[in-house]
Amino acid sequence: MDYRNEASENLRNKCAACFRQFNRMEHLVEHMRISYHSVHEPMCGVCKKHCRSFESLREHLIGPLPKQECRNAFSIRGCKFCLTILDSPNARRVHQERCQLSSVSTGQLMARLSNLSLRDNLTMDNGYTRGPQVVALACKMVGGGSDGSLDLCGRVCLIDENENIIFHAFVKPLLPVTNYRYEITGIRPEYLRDAMPIRQVQKRIQDFLCNGEPMWKIRPRGGRARILVGHGLDHDLDRLQVEYPAVMIRDTAKYPPLMKTSRLSNSLRCLTQTYLGYDIQTGIQDPYDDCVATMRLYMRMRSQQHPKEEYPLASDPQNRHNFAAWRQNELERMNPEEMLAISRSDYYCWCLDS
Numbered sequence: 001m002d003y004r005n006e007a008s009e010n011l012r013n014k015c016a017a018c019f020r021q022f023n024r025m026e027h028l029v030e031h032m033r034i035s036y037h038s039v040h041e042p043m044c045g046v047c048k049k050h051c052r053s054f055e056s057l058r059e060h061l062i063g064p065l066p067k068q069e070c071r072n073a074f075s076i077r078g079c080k081f082c083l084t085i086l087d088s089p090n091a092r093r094v095h096q097e098r099c100q101l102s103s104v105s106t107g108q109l110m111a112r113l114s115n116l117s118l119r120d121n122l123t124m125d126n127g128y129t130r131g132p133q134v135v136a137l138a139c140k141m142v143g144g145g146s147d148g149s150l151d152l153c154g155r156v157c158l159i160d161e162n163e164n165i166i167f168h169a170f171v172k173p174l175l176p177v178t179n180y181r182y183e184i185t186g187i188r189p190e191y192l193r194d195a196m197p198i199r200q201v202q203k204r205i206q207d208f209l210c211n212g213e214p215m216w217k218i219r220p221r222g223g224r225a226r227i228l229v230g231h232g233l234d235h236d237l238d239r240l241q242v243e244y245p246a247v248m249i250r251d252t253a254k255y256p257p258l259m260k261t262s263r264l265s266n267s268l269r270c271l272t273q274t275y276l277g278y279d280i281q282t283g284i285q286d287p288y289d290d291c292v293a294t295m296r297l298y299m300r301m302r303s304q305q306h307p308k309e310e311y312p313l314a315s316d317p318q319n320r321h322n323f324a325a326w327r328q329n330e331l332e333r334m335n336p337e338e339m340l341a342i343s344r345s346d347y348y349c350w351c352l353d354s
Contacts, residue, residue, distance in 0.1 A: 016336035017050035033323040040349035045085030046070040100277035136229040138290035148179025157287035170195035186284035231268040314344040
């Protein structure tokens, strides 16, 4: 048996993205068909290996069984927050000082609390408002029901891209509050006694997000509706009884590159500490801190420099037949790099918002 020919064949059957090797070319084709490798995946700056998430990339660089060459380079020139490999140790030091963000101080927060309502002064004659096109929302829940386990929205905050407060208010739920969860929320009964009713909060937030567009007409690009950022937004919007199209939502709890591995949490607290470099949700929690953290995570993901593609999603009609079964023979004649070039992402990368 010619082992050199076998080694050459296995190298030909090696995925150009994740470096998995297959015994037969048809197996590599099937792998590419279901893996959705793309330029939008987190990638090692040393060996160029594609990973499904940043936590997988972190394990590749500094995990229990890292690739030694990549680990050595990362330990000298790698940023522990964004996992970028810099040109030199000095460049790494300068970069990481910018990459590590600090939490919002009490003074900064109080300076922003002067504007506690939607910016009605920006209302236009044609019925919609100017202002930010990306906003972050966070809520804090109090308890309802006989045992206090039912989540009711007791406080809500909405900020813009510059971390300025657009809306920040206590909310009066429809049901009686049986547990104010003061140790976490800082909410007392007197704060909700004269608070804004949830129906009013719901209408103002929904009108602000839609920005004069009918719900059925909202599109990801070219419209007036705003992109909504948050963490666990399904739950927050449900408690607020606000409806909003999924195409306009950017949820850090569901974004594939930020998803947890089997051993790590992707809670907002964990994501903030890992990717921004500071702690939140210690003691009494403020929804403004959560808004700032989710907005910073979104901006970090959006600012990634990925090669531009005319049709970047596997779901785009133009990519529907890239790995169709009837192209099997043609695909098996391609090399791994050619297959990677026609492979597309199965999720919407936030860099496409920029």
